[in-house]
Amino acid sequence: MVSSADKRNYSEDQVEAEAERLLAKLMHVECEASRSWNLDACREIAPLTLEINELKKEKGAVLLAHSYVEPEIIYGVADYSGDSYMLSLKAKEAAAETIVFSGVVFMAETAKILSPQAQVVVPDRASGCSLADSLTGEQLRELKKLYPEAAVVCYINSTAEVKAECDVCVTSSNVYKIVASLPQKQVLFVPDRLMAENIRVEMKKMGIEKEIVSSDGTCIVHDNFDPETIAEARSKFPGLKVVSHPECTLNITERSDYVGSTGGMMQYVKATQAPYFMMLTECGLVERIEVEAPEKRFISGCKLCPYMKMNSLEKIRDVLLEPRPEQIIELDEELRLKALGSIDRMFEIAEGTAHAPGKGC
Structure with missing residues (x-):
């Protein structure tokens, strides 16, 4: 496929100005996992960032980027960057025709749940998550049978079908507040076993009596520190x-x-x-x-995180140009509304506001 980079010509002055803009942002990046950022490296990617920013305007697109993706995405082309909760809020507020989610697939599903009117696309459909992929909706339904009196709480790192089976969704920024607020003494927390262990410890410190049971998922990044x-x-x-x-x-x-x-x-x-x-x-x-x-x-x-690193400027450009069917996030409407209920409950408890029905964002 011929990319639009072959069709759009940028002057030397445009490329140089963009390279200088990028360098001003990226020059301090020194992490051993990153490339070395100098003016030549910025000149190399400048035509891509110019093109992506043009395409966003042409297509009425907003680009959400998780903090774990590469810095040239965050500082070169992202409209908003942050953690999953902040990006969930931005997805909720979005009035864009297209949302490009540079992160992992469950995050794009969350954006679609909150903004059904938008076309939500991912640069790489293979960008999964070890937590989200560890539990299916069917597996959770079987777990719920074992704990019928429990409040069912899912971490946002879960699929739409898992969110649809839960009472409330949480993020790492609001999990303790939300779990502490639940009237049930028993909480079925999925899919992160390690976060469940940390919740048990925190509830004990807070003097709150909770029995936390969990499924067995873990994050392939955070489960491997010594x-x-x-x-x-x-x-x-x-x-x-x-x-x-x-x-x-x-x-x-x-x-x-x-x-x-x-x-x-x-x-x-x-x-x-x-x-x-x-x-x-x-x-x-x-x-x-x-x-x-x-x-x-x-x-x-x-x-x-190998999944986050599947995102790239080239893939973002290509998905803006012409998304393939597998890159477009589609959700059954009944499932979407059920998943929305758990996310609404999160916003209600964490922010004191609920998603306004019928507004589609």
Whole structure:
């Protein structure tokens, strides 16, 4: 297929101006997982970012990018970037004809649930998630039979069919507030076994009596950090602050100075004075903070999510040009409305507002 890059000609001045814009954003990215950003590297991608930004305007598209995708996407072409909760809110507010979700498929499904009037597309349909892929709607229906009195809570890292089977959806930024608010003593939490363990600990600290049962999914990034790495880093770098996600194992979260959502981790690092930080999460978040707070110093420890890294500028350009059928997110309307109920409940508890029926966003 001939790409529009072969059809659109940009002057040297346009490319140079775009390269300079990109470099101003990307020059501080030094994460070992990233490419080296200099003016030549920015000139190389400038025609693509120019083209994508033009295509977005032409097609009435908005581009949502998770913090874990590559920095050239976040700072070159994204309209909004952040964690799953922030992007869920942006999807809810969107009035765009097309939503391009640069992240993983369950996030694009959430955008479609909240914005049914929009065409929602993903750059790579293979960009799955070990958590979302660990549990089907049918498997959850069988689990619910074992715990008929339990409140059924799903982490947002789940498929639309799982969300449709749940009482309320949560994110890592609001999970403790929502679980604590539920009247039921027993909570069936899916699909993240490790987050369930962290919820048990947090409920005990809060003095709230809850029985948390869970399915057995884990995140392939956050399930693979070694506590010995923390001890070794603390011995070498006095004053080090260790930051982790509640998808991590207890032997990581209990040794961390801060545990929180992607957005929460960013805020903590930016607001905290420390000589060094170790981020036990996906490397994309480290790259974002390097750009937005270049004075911060990081000790190696992050890991890559292979699914998030399936996103690229070329794939975003191509899906804007002519999405293939498998790149378009389609949901049965009955299932969508059931899934919307669990997300509405999340917004109602976390934000004090519910999704307005009939507005389709």
